[in-house]
Amino acid sequence: MAAKKRKTPIIHYSKIKSRPGREIILFRRLLVICLLLAILGALLFGIFSGLKYAGSFLLSRNPSFALKNIEVSSDGRLSPDDLLDYSGLQVGTNIFAVEIGPLRKKFEMLALVESVTIDRKLPGTLKIRIMERTAVAQLCWSTRGLPFLLDRHGVVLPMTDSGSSLPLIEGFKPEKLQQGDCVTDPGIMQCLKILVAVDDLGLGARLSFSKFNIRSADFVTAVVNNDTTVRFPLHSAHEKLARLADSLQKVREEGRRAKTVDLIPDGRNVPVIYYE
DSSP: OOOOOOOOOOOOOOOOOOOOOHHHHHHHHHHHHHHHHHHHHHHHHHHHHHHHHHHIIIIITOGGGBOOEEEEEESSSSOHHHHHHHHTOOTTSBGGGSOHHHHHHHHHTSTTEEEEEEEEETTTEEEEEEEEOOEEEEEOOOSSSOOEEEETTOBEEOOOTGGGGSOEEEOOOOSOOOTTOBOOOHHHHHHHHHHHHHHHTTOTTTOOEEEEEOOSSSEEEEEETTTEEEEEESSOHHHHHHHHHHHHHHHHHTTOOEEEEEOOSOSSSOOEEEOO
16 A cells, blocks of 8 residues: 655744833833823913913903002101102002012112001002111211111111110221111120110110120120120120129119129129229
């Protein structure tokens, strides 16, 4: 018998699709997220723009909110009329078109102004209240000119008739000084803190300061009640002032007069030298 012929097997090849790599999947997801965020951002911008336009139409473009009254007041020397001219405000301007922040900063640029309050009273009134700086001391800074005045923060103010009765600070030698400058010398700041503390502690009837000297870099010397010289450290103004009041009270109860008082030591006893 003839041998059977073996059939050659037929091999079929199928194409297998390869899966994308992890990097490609992450990239696609990131791209989708970015697109969604962009759409969301555009949507929010559109809403914001619409609300802004609606607010502008209803408020800042509404003739019902035109300024009819601009009330300016000050607790000091500045004239309301001069302040109004300085503001640049005009009757008829929309009350919501007035930018409160920049207007407040403009007033605060004046040397005499300490704080500003601006309120809108609808529909057409703007109230501006100016609180001026109050001088607490004189500052002798040049032998050729008049002293300047200082407020509690060290801001330089022009001299006034009433300012000549304030305590005088000596020993400060700047190259240049003008109104509106802010003095930050540690000795001067301690003098100002002492004077403010007198009012804070209600000691004005017991302690009267006439002069300060800041020539030393480590302490401040003051003349109290016309005949007592006191040394203050450059810290703890309230505490040291209370100790001074107690010490002088004890001296008066003993029927004596204090020539010098040294408040620099931190011990219980305050060193006092008496008049003979």
